[in-house]
Amino acid sequence: MKDLLGLMKIKSLYFLIFILLFSCSENDEKESKNITTKPIENQVVKTITLPDFNADSAYLYVKQQVDFGPRFPNNEAHAKCAEFLKNKLASFGLQTQIQIGKTKTFNNKEIIIKNIIGEYNPEAKKRILLFAHWDSRPFADQDSKEMTKPILGANDGASGVGVLLEVARQLTLVKPEIGVDIIFFDAEDYGQPSSGMLIHQNTDSWCLGSQYWAKNLHKQNYKAEFGILLDMVGSSNILFTQESISMKYAPDVVRKVWNKASQIGYSKYFSQEQTFFVGTDDHKYVNEIARIPSIDIIHYERSTGNFHHSWHTHNDNMKVIDPNSLKIVGQTLLTVIYEEE
Ligand code: AHN
Ligand code: ZN
Secondary structure, eight states, X not given: OHHHHHHHHHHHHHHHHHHHHHHHHHHHHHHEEEEEOOOXXXXXXXXXXXXXXXXXXXXXXXXXXXXXXXXXXXXXXXXHHHHHHHHHXXXXXXXXXXXXXXEEOTTOOEEEEEEEEEEESTTOSSEEEEEEEOOOOSOOTTSSSOTTSOOOOIIIIIHHHHHHHHHHHXXXXXXXXXXXXXXXXXXXXXXXXOOGGGTTTTGGGSOHHHHHHHHSOSSTTOOOSEEEEEESOOBSSOOEEEEHHXXXXXXXXXXXXXXXXXXXTOTTTEEEEEEOOOOOOHHHHHHHTSOOOEEEEEBOBTTTTBSOXXXXXXXXXXXXXXXXXXXXXXXXXXXXXXXXX
16 A cells, blocks of 8 residues: 555655646747758758747837836936846846946036946857847927927837847847857937927037947947837837948948848838938947948838937837837847858
């Protein structure tokens, strides 16, 4: 009797182990896919594992930033969010640091800027650079009311950072061979408000964090093969056109990324159309000063030929964020990263 009971216990233990193993492998399958690249004559077939970008996770990262409130230099939410972002990158195993700099805004305010930097695989020679700005605009100059109050910047700021945090999480789940640097630039959105036709006046008053970094690289002789900026990537009915600064400095990178997107079924969102609507953005300085060929993935609103309608207004809140759009951008980035030789 004792023996029989013992045997039953062992049997149920085996059963439990079997169930556990089975459920784990099922999860793994959901998280990533194996992709076999097309064999070219006499070449070894290479199988790569392409992780599955989790849009809910990215959405949560966007919301967590917005929950701090408006995040612009020298305010408390900004300081708290900087710590949050650094700790998040560190928790995914990236080597992290905050680059601190002093600069002046267009209205002569002295600000402390914080560029948040995470390095995946810091020893790898071949690297790519992914970036987004993490600050939000201190005023709502495109709104019709409460124009002097700061905005939440769910789309303009938090969306790109949210996608890159989820990319960082995936990097540690399925480890690619190349190095990847993720930089969240500060003070992109402290630029001089303008009206009417002077929309792009004093462009150097924008992108203060990326200008500082490009002049003071976090590592001597830092180099990356190419760079990709995400800006305003979270709204519904997303559309990315081939933006003119990107096409001027890095047309090959645009083609590479647009091809990868169409390869995974996103050609509808990554249009072949070229557009001139971005006056300046962080990739301008990464191109012109740091000399890393870089592109901007940025939403184009066809009906107005401009940015999303919530741009620099109080409508730029969580209501405009669509997880599907985060997925489209995130999965495209993962395809670029994991298929890079
Ligand atoms: C201008 O073209 C003036 N600004 C685009 C850069 C920007 C602001 N991106 C987000 N906010
Ligand atoms: Zn902005």
